[in-house]
Amino acid sequence: xxxxxxxxxTALFAISCTxxxxxxxxxxxxxxxxxxxxxxxxxxxxDDNLPAQFTDAVPLLEKYGLHGTFYPVINWVxxxxxxxxxxxxxxEIGSHTVSHPNLSTxxxxxxxxxxxxxxxxxxxxxGKECLTIAYPYCAAPAxxxxxxxxxxxxxxxxxxxxxxxxxxxxxxxxxxGSESEYIYARxxxxxxxxxxxxxxxxVLLIHELENGNGYSPLTLQALxxxxxxxxxxxxxxxxxxxxxxALYALERESAQIYETxxxxxxxxxxxxxxxxxxxPLTVRRPLPEGWSSxxxxxxNANLCISGGYINIDITPGNAITITKHK
Ligand SMILES: [Zn+2]
Numbered sequence: 001x002x003x004x005x006x007x008x009x010t011a012l013f014a015i016s017c018t019x020x021x022x023x024x025x026x027x028x029x030x031x032x033x034x035x036x037x038x039x040x041x042x043x044x045x046x047d048d049n050l051p052a053q054f055t056d057a058v059p060l061l062e063k064y065g066l067h068g069t070f071y072p073v074i075n076w077v078x079x080x081x082x083x084x085x086x087x088x089x090x091x092e093i094g095s096h097t098v099s100h101p102n103l104s105t106x107x108x109x110x111x112x113x114x115x116x117x118x119x120x121x122x123x124x125x126x127g128k129e130c131l132t133i134a135y136p137y138c139a140a141p142a143x144x145x146x147x148x149x150x151x152x153x154x155x156x157x158x159x160x161x162x163x164x165x166x167x168x169x170x171x172x173x174x175x176x177g178s179e180s181e182y183i184y185a186r187x188x189x190x191x192x193x194x195x196x197x198x199x200x201x202x203v204l205l206i207h208e209l210e211n212g213n214g215y216s217p218l219t220l221q222a223l224x225x226x227x228x229x230x231x232x233x234x235x236x237x238x239x240x241x242x243x244x245x246a247l248y249a250l251e252r253e254s255a256q257i258y259e260t261x262x263x264x265x266x267x268x269x270x271x272x273x274x275x276x277x278x279x280p281l282t283v284r285r286p287l288p289e290g291w292s293s294x295x296x297x298x299x300n301a302n303l304c305i306s307g308g309y310i311n312i313d314i315t316p317g318n319a320i321t322i323t324k325h326k
Contacts, residue, residue, distance in 0.1 A: 026257040032282035033163045033199060034248070036302070037311065038238040041201040041245045042192055042230055044068040045154060045173060047096055047134055052209040054082035058091065060224055064231045069242040071096035071134040071154075074118050080125045087126040092241035094132040095119055095150070104139040111141045115149045129276050131243040134205075143169035151276065152246035160200035165249050171242075173203035177216030185225030192229070196236050201245055240279075247279045251316055255281060264326075265297075268312070269319035280313035293325035 034041045044061065046053040049072035061068050069092040072083055087093045095118040097103070103111050115133065122130040131151045138156035140146070146153050152168045159172040174191055176182040182191065188204070195202030208214030209223065230237045238245070254273040259266055266288065270281055280302075287294065287308055294310050296303045301320045302313040314320050 026259050026285075029257050029259075029283055029285045031252050031255055031257075032284070032311075033252070034201075034238045034245075035240070035280065035282050035313070036238060037282055037284070038234070039199055039236045040192075040196040041238045041240065041248075042195070043201070043203045043240060043242045043245055044206065045071060045094075045134060045203060045242055046206045047071045048073055048100075048207055048214065049077055049083065049096075050208050050212060050214040051082075052212050052214075053206075054086060056209050056220055057206070057223060058082075058086050058089070060220065060227060061091070062089065063224075064227045064239075066227060066231070066239045067091045067241050069094055069132070072122070073100045073136075074098040074121050076100070084126050087128055092132070092243050093122055093126050093128070093130060094134060094242065095122060095130055096134050097136055100136040102137050102139045103135055103141040106141070108142075108145065111145055115141075115146060119149055131276055132246065140170055143167065151250065152243065154203065154205070154242065156205055160195040160198050160202050162198070162200050163249065164253070165201075165246070168246060168250070171201075171203065171246070173205040175205045175207075175216065176222075177207060177218040179216035183218070183222065185222045185229065188222065188226045189229045192226070192237065201249075203242065244279050247275060247277065248281065250275060251278060251281050255316070257283060259285075264324040265321055267319050267321045268314060270314050270316045272316040275316075278316045280315045282311060282313050284309040284311040286310075288324075291324050294322045295325050297321040297323060 046057060046068060053070060067090045070086060071094045073096045075098055083093055097114040098118045119130045133150045134154040140155055146169045152171055154173050155170045156175055157172045158174045161171055176188055182188050192202050206218055208217035210217060210220050230239050251272040256271050258269045287310055293305055304311040312320060
Protein backbone atom coordinates (compact mmCIF):
# COMPACT_ATOMS: atom_id res chain seq x y z
CA UNK A 1 0.00 0.00 0.00
CA UNK A 2 1.84 3.02 -1.23
CA UNK A 3 0.88 6.54 -0.40
CA UNK A 4 2.31 9.94 -1.02
CA UNK A 5 3.39 11.98 1.90
CA UNK A 6 1.72 15.31 1.63
CA UNK A 7 0.81 18.10 3.90
CA UNK A 8 -2.77 17.64 4.96
CA UNK A 9 -4.18 20.69 6.59
CA THR A 10 -5.95 20.63 9.87
CA ALA A 11 -9.28 22.32 9.63
CA LEU A 12 -9.43 25.48 11.61
CA PHE A 13 -12.68 27.05 10.60
CA ALA A 14 -16.21 26.41 9.34
CA ILE A 15 -17.75 23.64 11.39
CA SER A 16 -16.09 24.64 14.64
CA CYS A 17 -17.81 28.00 14.35
CA THR A 18 -21.25 26.51 14.02
CA UNK A 19 -21.29 23.73 16.60
CA UNK A 20 -19.29 22.28 19.44
CA UNK A 21 -17.94 19.16 17.83
CA UNK A 22 -14.18 18.92 18.07
CA UNK A 23 -12.24 19.43 14.86
CA UNK A 24 -9.40 16.94 14.75
CA UNK A 25 -5.97 16.91 13.25
CA UNK A 26 -5.83 14.93 10.02
CA UNK A 27 -2.10 14.15 10.20
CA UNK A 28 -2.96 10.45 10.45
CA UNK A 29 -4.68 10.45 7.03
CA UNK A 30 -3.14 9.14 3.81
CA UNK A 31 -4.34 9.75 0.28
CA UNK A 32 -3.88 6.84 -2.12
CA UNK A 33 -1.45 7.52 -4.95
CA UNK A 34 -3.99 5.87 -7.29
CA UNK A 35 -7.68 5.30 -6.65
CA UNK A 36 -8.46 2.33 -4.40
CA UNK A 37 -4.79 2.14 -3.21
CA UNK A 38 -4.02 0.25 -6.39
CA UNK A 39 -0.31 0.20 -7.19
CA UNK A 40 -0.46 1.84 -10.62
CA UNK A 41 -2.80 3.31 -13.20
CA UNK A 42 -3.46 2.31 -16.82
CA UNK A 43 -5.35 4.03 -19.65
CA UNK A 44 -6.34 2.92 -23.14
CA UNK A 45 -6.55 5.72 -25.71
CA UNK A 46 -7.73 5.42 -29.31
CA ASP A 47 -6.98 8.01 -32.02
CA ASP A 48 -8.57 9.05 -35.33
CA ASN A 49 -12.13 7.64 -34.81
CA LEU A 50 -11.57 4.45 -36.81
CA PRO A 51 -14.85 2.47 -37.01
CA ALA A 52 -13.49 -0.71 -35.37
CA GLN A 53 -12.72 1.26 -32.21
CA PHE A 54 -16.46 1.58 -31.65
CA THR A 55 -17.67 -1.72 -33.10
CA ASP A 56 -14.91 -3.90 -31.56
CA ALA A 57 -12.78 -2.16 -28.91
CA VAL A 58 -15.69 -0.61 -26.97
CA PRO A 59 -17.46 -3.99 -26.48
CA LEU A 60 -14.15 -5.59 -25.41
CA LEU A 61 -13.51 -2.88 -22.82
CA GLU A 62 -17.08 -3.20 -21.58
CA LYS A 63 -16.73 -6.98 -21.29
CA TYR A 64 -14.28 -6.23 -18.46
CA GLY A 65 -16.31 -3.32 -17.08
CA LEU A 66 -13.60 -0.89 -18.24
CA HIS A 67 -13.68 2.44 -20.06
CA GLY A 68 -11.34 3.93 -22.64
CA THR A 69 -10.63 7.33 -24.13
CA PHE A 70 -11.44 8.11 -27.76
CA TYR A 71 -9.87 11.00 -29.66
CA PRO A 72 -11.84 11.76 -32.84
CA VAL A 73 -10.68 14.27 -35.47
CA ILE A 74 -13.67 16.53 -36.04
CA ASN A 75 -13.30 16.76 -39.84
CA TRP A 76 -13.04 12.98 -40.14
CA VAL A 77 -16.26 12.16 -38.27
CA UNK A 78 -19.00 10.99 -40.63
CA UNK A 79 -21.32 9.67 -37.91
CA UNK A 80 -21.42 10.96 -34.33
CA UNK A 81 -23.81 8.25 -33.14
CA UNK A 82 -21.21 5.61 -32.11
CA UNK A 83 -19.16 8.32 -30.40
CA UNK A 84 -22.21 9.63 -28.59
CA UNK A 85 -23.13 6.10 -27.52
CA UNK A 86 -19.62 5.45 -26.19
CA UNK A 87 -19.78 8.69 -24.18
CA UNK A 88 -23.14 7.68 -22.77
CA UNK A 89 -21.66 4.34 -21.67
CA UNK A 90 -18.95 6.11 -19.65
CA UNK A 91 -16.08 6.28 -22.12
CA GLU A 92 -14.18 9.53 -22.45
CA ILE A 93 -14.33 11.54 -25.67
CA GLY A 94 -11.38 13.89 -26.00
CA SER A 95 -10.07 16.09 -28.79
CA HIS A 96 -7.64 15.17 -31.56
CA THR A 97 -8.17 18.63 -33.12
CA VAL A 98 -10.40 19.73 -35.99
CA SER A 99 -8.14 18.94 -38.97
CA HIS A 100 -5.20 16.89 -37.58
CA PRO A 101 -2.44 19.43 -38.20
CA ASN A 102 1.03 19.58 -36.66
CA LEU A 103 0.27 22.04 -33.86
CA SER A 104 3.95 22.70 -33.18
CA THR A 105 4.36 24.50 -36.52
CA UNK A 106 1.07 26.46 -36.68
CA UNK A 107 0.65 30.13 -35.85
CA UNK A 108 -1.00 30.85 -32.53
CA UNK A 109 -4.43 31.81 -33.88
CA UNK A 110 -4.65 28.53 -35.84
CA UNK A 111 -3.60 26.54 -32.76
CA UNK A 112 -6.29 28.30 -30.75
CA UNK A 113 -8.88 27.47 -33.39
CA UNK A 114 -7.91 23.77 -33.41
CA UNK A 115 -8.00 23.58 -29.60
CA UNK A 116 -11.16 25.58 -29.00
CA UNK A 117 -13.32 24.54 -31.95
CA UNK A 118 -12.77 20.79 -31.49
CA UNK A 119 -13.63 21.07 -27.79
CA UNK A 120 -16.76 23.09 -28.54
CA UNK A 121 -18.04 20.68 -31.20
CA UNK A 122 -17.40 17.57 -29.08
CA UNK A 123 -19.20 19.10 -26.12
CA UNK A 124 -22.12 20.06 -28.32
CA UNK A 125 -22.33 16.58 -29.87
CA UNK A 126 -21.92 14.44 -26.75
CA GLY A 127 -23.36 16.78 -24.10
CA LYS A 128 -20.38 16.30 -21.77
CA GLU A 129 -17.21 18.25 -21.14
CA CYS A 130 -14.19 17.55 -23.34
CA LEU A 131 -11.26 17.77 -20.93
CA THR A 132 -8.21 16.29 -22.65
CA ILE A 133 -6.49 16.36 -26.03
CA ALA A 134 -4.17 14.04 -27.97
CA TYR A 135 -1.78 15.98 -30.18
CA PRO A 136 -1.70 14.87 -33.84
CA TYR A 137 1.77 13.50 -34.68
CA CYS A 138 2.45 13.82 -30.93
CA ALA A 139 3.59 17.37 -31.68
CA ALA A 140 2.72 19.80 -28.89
CA PRO A 141 2.15 23.54 -29.18
CA ALA A 142 3.07 25.88 -26.29
CA UNK A 143 1.86 24.31 -23.04
CA UNK A 144 0.28 27.59 -21.94
CA UNK A 145 -2.05 27.57 -24.96
CA UNK A 146 -3.31 24.04 -24.35
CA UNK A 147 -3.74 24.76 -20.65
CA UNK A 148 -6.30 27.45 -21.46
CA UNK A 149 -8.67 24.78 -22.81
CA UNK A 150 -7.70 21.36 -21.36
CA UNK A 151 -6.70 19.81 -18.03
CA UNK A 152 -4.27 17.38 -19.68
CA UNK A 153 -2.72 16.53 -23.04
CA UNK A 154 -1.13 13.41 -24.46
CA UNK A 155 2.20 13.07 -26.25
CA UNK A 156 3.89 9.77 -27.22
CA UNK A 157 7.37 9.38 -25.80
CA UNK A 158 6.75 5.95 -24.31
CA UNK A 159 7.58 6.79 -20.70
CA UNK A 160 5.55 5.77 -17.68
CA UNK A 161 4.10 8.79 -15.91
CA UNK A 162 5.20 9.31 -12.33
CA UNK A 163 2.52 10.01 -9.73
CA UNK A 164 3.65 13.62 -9.33
CA UNK A 165 2.93 14.32 -12.99
CA UNK A 166 5.80 16.50 -14.19
CA UNK A 167 3.74 18.32 -16.86
CA UNK A 168 0.05 17.60 -17.41
CA UNK A 169 0.26 19.21 -20.87
CA UNK A 170 2.76 16.54 -21.99
CA UNK A 171 1.67 13.14 -20.71
CA UNK A 172 3.47 10.22 -22.33
CA UNK A 173 1.95 7.26 -24.08
CA UNK A 174 3.15 4.10 -25.81
CA UNK A 175 2.04 3.43 -29.38
CA UNK A 176 1.14 -0.22 -29.97
CA GLY A 177 0.20 -2.37 -32.98
CA SER A 178 1.87 -3.65 -36.12
CA GLU A 179 3.99 -0.53 -36.72
CA SER A 180 5.51 -0.71 -33.23
CA GLU A 181 7.58 -3.16 -31.19
CA TYR A 182 4.44 -3.80 -29.14
CA ILE A 183 2.35 -6.15 -31.26
CA TYR A 184 1.62 -9.00 -28.84
CA ALA A 185 -0.14 -9.02 -25.49
CA ARG A 186 2.90 -10.39 -23.67
CA UNK A 187 4.98 -7.34 -24.65
CA UNK A 188 2.20 -4.92 -23.79
CA UNK A 189 1.64 -6.70 -20.47
CA UNK A 190 5.37 -6.39 -19.73
CA UNK A 191 5.06 -2.65 -20.35
CA UNK A 192 2.22 -2.42 -17.82
CA UNK A 193 4.21 -4.48 -15.30
CA UNK A 194 7.13 -2.10 -15.70
CA UNK A 195 4.73 0.78 -14.96
CA UNK A 196 3.47 -1.03 -11.88
CA UNK A 197 7.03 -1.50 -10.62
CA UNK A 198 7.40 2.28 -10.84
CA UNK A 199 3.97 2.81 -9.21
CA UNK A 200 3.33 4.95 -12.26
CA UNK A 201 0.60 5.61 -14.84
CA UNK A 202 0.93 3.86 -18.19
CA VAL A 203 -1.02 5.01 -21.25
CA LEU A 204 -1.49 3.01 -24.45
CA LEU A 205 -2.04 4.69 -27.82
CA ILE A 206 -4.05 2.55 -30.23
CA HIS A 207 -5.11 3.31 -33.81
CA GLU A 208 -6.54 0.56 -36.03
CA LEU A 209 -7.73 -2.86 -34.86
CA GLU A 210 -7.55 -6.30 -36.40
CA ASN A 211 -7.62 -6.21 -40.23
CA GLY A 212 -8.67 -2.62 -40.82
CA ASN A 213 -6.89 -0.35 -43.27
CA GLY A 214 -5.90 2.27 -40.68
CA TYR A 215 -2.50 2.84 -39.11
CA SER A 216 -0.71 0.18 -37.01
CA PRO A 217 -3.50 -2.35 -36.37
CA LEU A 218 -3.56 -4.17 -33.04
CA THR A 219 -5.24 -7.56 -33.03
CA LEU A 220 -8.41 -7.89 -30.98
CA GLN A 221 -6.87 -10.96 -29.43
CA ALA A 222 -3.93 -8.88 -28.13
CA LEU A 223 -6.30 -6.22 -26.78
CA UNK A 224 -8.50 -8.86 -25.17
CA UNK A 225 -5.51 -10.63 -23.54
CA UNK A 226 -4.15 -7.38 -22.15
CA UNK A 227 -7.51 -6.32 -20.72
CA UNK A 228 -7.84 -9.77 -19.20
CA UNK A 229 -4.30 -9.56 -17.75
CA UNK A 230 -5.09 -6.25 -16.03
CA UNK A 231 -8.48 -7.28 -14.74
CA UNK A 232 -6.98 -10.43 -13.18
CA UNK A 233 -4.64 -8.16 -11.22
CA UNK A 234 -7.04 -5.43 -10.19
CA UNK A 235 -5.21 -4.63 -6.95
CA UNK A 236 -2.20 -3.67 -9.06
CA UNK A 237 -3.85 -1.61 -11.80
CA UNK A 238 -6.44 1.15 -11.79
CA UNK A 239 -7.74 1.10 -15.37
CA UNK A 240 -9.56 4.35 -16.14
CA UNK A 241 -10.03 6.96 -18.85
CA UNK A 242 -7.19 9.42 -19.40
CA UNK A 243 -9.14 12.38 -17.95
CA UNK A 244 -10.11 10.48 -14.79
CA UNK A 245 -6.52 9.58 -13.94
CA ALA A 246 -5.34 13.13 -14.68
CA LEU A 247 -8.15 14.56 -12.51
CA TYR A 248 -7.27 12.15 -9.70
CA ALA A 249 -3.63 13.27 -9.74
CA LEU A 250 -4.60 16.96 -9.82
CA GLU A 251 -7.00 16.45 -6.90
CA ARG A 252 -4.47 14.48 -4.90
CA GLU A 253 -1.83 17.17 -5.28
CA SER A 254 -4.15 19.88 -3.98
CA ALA A 255 -6.28 17.95 -1.47
CA GLN A 256 -7.05 19.13 2.02
CA ILE A 257 -8.84 16.80 4.42
CA TYR A 258 -11.10 17.86 7.24
CA GLU A 259 -12.42 15.68 10.03
CA THR A 260 -15.09 16.28 12.63
CA UNK A 261 -15.26 13.80 15.50
CA UNK A 262 -18.24 12.89 17.61
CA UNK A 263 -18.42 10.03 20.15
CA UNK A 264 -19.38 7.30 17.72
CA UNK A 265 -18.90 8.96 14.37
CA UNK A 266 -16.38 10.73 12.19
CA UNK A 267 -17.30 13.12 9.38
CA UNK A 268 -14.67 13.49 6.68
CA UNK A 269 -14.62 16.01 3.88
CA UNK A 270 -12.10 16.81 1.18
CA UNK A 271 -11.50 19.99 -0.78
CA UNK A 272 -9.18 20.49 -3.74
CA UNK A 273 -8.46 23.23 -6.19
CA UNK A 274 -11.35 23.94 -8.57
CA UNK A 275 -11.56 21.48 -11.46
CA UNK A 276 -14.16 20.96 -14.22
CA UNK A 277 -15.35 17.79 -12.50
CA UNK A 278 -14.19 15.50 -9.71
CA UNK A 279 -13.39 11.81 -9.34
CA PRO A 280 -13.42 10.14 -5.91
CA LEU A 281 -10.16 10.28 -3.97
CA THR A 282 -9.31 7.27 -1.83
CA VAL A 283 -8.19 8.15 1.68
CA ARG A 284 -7.54 6.18 4.83
CA ARG A 285 -7.13 6.78 8.52
CA PRO A 286 -6.53 4.34 11.38
CA LEU A 287 -9.63 2.82 12.96
CA PRO A 288 -10.30 4.95 16.04
CA GLU A 289 -9.41 3.40 19.39
CA GLY A 290 -12.18 1.15 20.65
CA TRP A 291 -13.70 0.70 17.19
CA SER A 292 -13.62 -2.83 15.84
CA SER A 293 -15.41 -1.88 12.66
CA UNK A 294 -17.22 0.96 10.91
CA UNK A 295 -19.98 1.75 8.44
CA UNK A 296 -20.85 4.76 6.32
CA UNK A 297 -24.09 6.59 6.81
CA UNK A 298 -24.76 6.80 3.09
CA UNK A 299 -23.23 3.41 2.30
CA ASN A 300 -21.81 4.80 -0.89
CA ALA A 301 -18.11 5.37 -0.26
CA ASN A 302 -16.51 1.98 -0.97
CA LEU A 303 -15.74 1.77 2.72
CA CYS A 304 -13.23 -0.96 3.43
CA ILE A 305 -11.57 -1.89 6.72
CA SER A 306 -8.12 -3.31 6.15
CA GLY A 307 -5.08 -3.75 8.38
CA GLY A 308 -6.50 -1.51 11.11
CA TYR A 309 -7.39 1.25 8.65
CA ILE A 310 -10.64 2.67 7.33
CA ASN A 311 -10.34 3.20 3.57
CA ILE A 312 -12.97 5.27 1.80
CA ASP A 313 -13.56 6.95 -1.55
CA ILE A 314 -14.67 10.53 -1.19
CA THR A 315 -15.47 12.99 -3.95
CA PRO A 316 -14.00 16.45 -3.32
CA GLY A 317 -16.67 18.86 -2.15
CA ASN A 318 -18.59 16.11 -0.33
CA ALA A 319 -18.64 15.00 3.30
CA ILE A 320 -19.00 11.41 4.45
CA THR A 321 -19.96 10.31 7.94
CA ILE A 322 -18.58 7.04 9.27
CA THR A 323 -20.11 5.48 12.34
CA LYS A 324 -18.82 2.95 14.84
CA HIS A 325 -20.24 -0.42 13.91
CA LYS A 326 -22.07 -1.90 16.88
ZN1 LIG B 1 -3.99 11.00 -35.30
